[in-house]
Amino acid sequence: MTIEAVLCDRDGTLLVDVPYNGDPARVLPMPTVAEGLERLRAEGLKLGVVSNQAGVAQGLLTEAAVEAVMARMQEVLGPFDTVLWCPHGPDDGCGCRKPAPGMVKEAARQLDVDPTRCALIGDTGADVDAAQAAGAVGVMVPTERTRLQEVGLAPVVAPSFMAAVNLLLR
Numbered sequence: 001m002t003i004e005a006v007l008c009d010r011d012g013t014l015l016v017d018v019p020y021n022g023d024p025a026r027v028l029p030m031p032t033v034a035e036g037l038e039r040l041r042a043e044g045l046k047l048g049v050v051s052n053q054a055g056v057a058q059g060l061l062t063e064a065a066v067e068a069v070m071a072r073m074q075e076v077l078g079p080f081d082t083v084l085w086c087p088h089g090p091d092d093g094c095g096c097r098k099p100a101p102g103m104v105k106e107a108a109r110q111l112d113v114d115p116t117r118c119a120l121i122g123d124t125g126a127d128v129d130a131a132q133a134a135g136a137v138g139v140m141v142p143t144e145r146t147r148l149q150e151v152g153l154a155p156v157v158a159p160s161f162m163a164a165v166n167l168l169l170r
Contacts, residue, residue: 003137003168005113006040007104009122010051010085012143013161015073017123020055022065024072030143032162037077039165046111048082049073050103050120050130057089082110098122099129104136121164125150139164 011017016028040047049070055061070083084103088094096102101115108115120131121139123146131138132155140146140154141164151157158164 003119004117005046005111007048007050007107007118007120009127010049012123013121013141020060021069022061024068027069027072027076029077030161032160034077036162036165043169046081048107048111049080050107051085052097053085053087054089056087057092082107099126101130101134104130104134119168125153128154
C-alpha cells in the first residue's frame with residue numbers, strides 16, 4: 001500500500017507532552033521528530049496534525065492558546081498541510097475526538113487523500129483506534145505515559161518517530 005499522507009498526534013508524539021499546554025514557550029519537539037518530518041517532506045508526503053485538546057472543554061485552555069501553541073509548533077517543526085484539533089471532552093460524544101475517526105477523515109478530505117492512503121503516528125491507543133476506524137494505518141510510538149495494554153494491542157509499534165517514518169516509507 002502507498003501512503004500519501006502522514007497525520008501526527010501532537011502531545012507526546014510531535015511535542016513533549018506538557019499537560020494542557022497553552023504556552024508557546026513550552027513547545028519542545030520529541031526526539032527524532034524534526035528529522036522524521038524532513039524525511040517525509042523530502043519524499044513528497046502531505047503532513048497533518050490531529051490533536052485532542054480537551055483542556056478547552058474543561059476551561060483549562062482557550063482556543064487562542066491552543067492556536068498559539070500550534071503556530072509555535074509549526075515555527076519549530078516546519079509547516080503542516082493541515083492542523084486539526086478537537087476542543088471537546090471525553091464525555092461530549094463528538095465524532096472528532098480520537099478514538100473517533102472524524103479528525104482523521106477530515107484531515108484526509110482537506111489533503112485530498114483517501115483515508116486508506118493515510119497513516120497516523122501517535123502515542124496512545126486512541127490514536128491507533130482513530131486511524132483504524134478511518135481505514136488508515138496507525139503506528140504507535142509509545143512514551144513512558146503510554147499504557148502497556150495499549151502498546152500490546154497496537155498492530156504496529158515503533159521505538160521512535162524516525163523509526164515510525166522508516167516503517168511507513170519501506
